[in-house]
Amino acid sequence: MTSKILPPYYAVIFTSIRTDNNQGYAQTAEHMAALAADQPGYIGFESTQEGDRGISISYWKDLDSIKNWKNRADHLTAQKLGREKWYKSYTTRIAKVEREYSYQI
Amino acid sequence: MTSKILPPYYAVIFTSIRTDNNQGYAQTAEHMAALAADQPGYIGFESTQEGDRGISISYWKDLDSIKNWKNRADHLTAQKLGREKWYKSYTTRIAKVEREYSYQI
Numbered sequence: 172m173t174s175k176i177l178p179p180y181y182a183v184i185f186t187s188i189r190t191d192n193n194q195g196y197a198q199t200a201e202h203m204a205a206l207a208a209d210q211p212g213y214i215g216f217e218s219t220q221e222g223d224r225g226i227s228i229s230y231w232k233d234l235d236s237i238k239n240w241k242n243r244a245d246h247l248t249a250q251k252l253g254r255e256k257w258y259k260s261y262t263t264r265i266a267k268v269e270r271e272y273s274y275q276i
Numbered sequence: 277m278t279s280k281i282l283p284p285y286y287a288v289i290f291t292s293i294r295t296d297n298n299q300g301y302a303q304t305a306e307h308m309a310a311l312a313a314d315q316p317g318y319i320g321f322e323s324t325q326e327g328d329r330g331i332s333i334s335y336w337k338d339l340d341s342i343k344n345w346k347n348r349a350d351h352l353t354a355q356k357l358g359r360e361k362w363y364k365s366y367t368t369r370i371a372k373v374e375r376e377y378s379y380q381i
Binding site: 178184217221226269276 | 283287289291295322323324325326329330331333359363364365366367368369370371372373374375376377378379380381
């Protein structure tokens with residue numbers, strides 16, 4: 172994602188290690204990505220999965236937008252399922268993007 | 277990576293799209309990861325590659341550490357090779373990690 176929003180803005184860095192249980196994961200992940208994109212303050216999302224390790228980053232205008240998304244009822248349900256079924260471990264980091272620069276061929 | 281360093285600290289978020297040219301990439305990436313780990317202020321590194329899309333995040337104690345690593349001669353050479361051969365596009369973001377929380381089974 173090359174954002175059209177200039178810093179400062181926020182990144183939520185979610186790094187995870189998955190279990191072998193994929194039941195319902197893809198459907199929920201897709202649904203959550205679509206819901207997040209409709210939230211106020213949403214800027215963008217990118218995610219890569221390599222084996223059992225994943226890095227997902229969502230970008231937001233401010234901390235309030237992140238807090239609102241975190242506490243949405245259907246997102247809370249998905250987070251609970253994540254802990255019960257899909258993730259061995261994860262770390263969530265809230266980070267303020269201060270600078271960015273891009274390169275393109 | 278679950279860091280033992282508490283926030284605030286810094287994350288360098290590097291998101292990229294690769295070309296089809298892999299010549300020398302793996303060797304250089306491995307060498308750079310080892311060099312970075314020896315730099316003052318280095319906290320950790322994690323990276324996932326899915327198809328041509330990659331997300332790499334390095335963690336640092338402060339902005340000076342990031343600047344020193346960015347401007348190291350051998351790292352500058354690797355960055356130049358990256359633009360010439362390995363990356364169609366990339367974005368680098370410098371972000372201050374303000375909060376983190378982890379879950380583990």
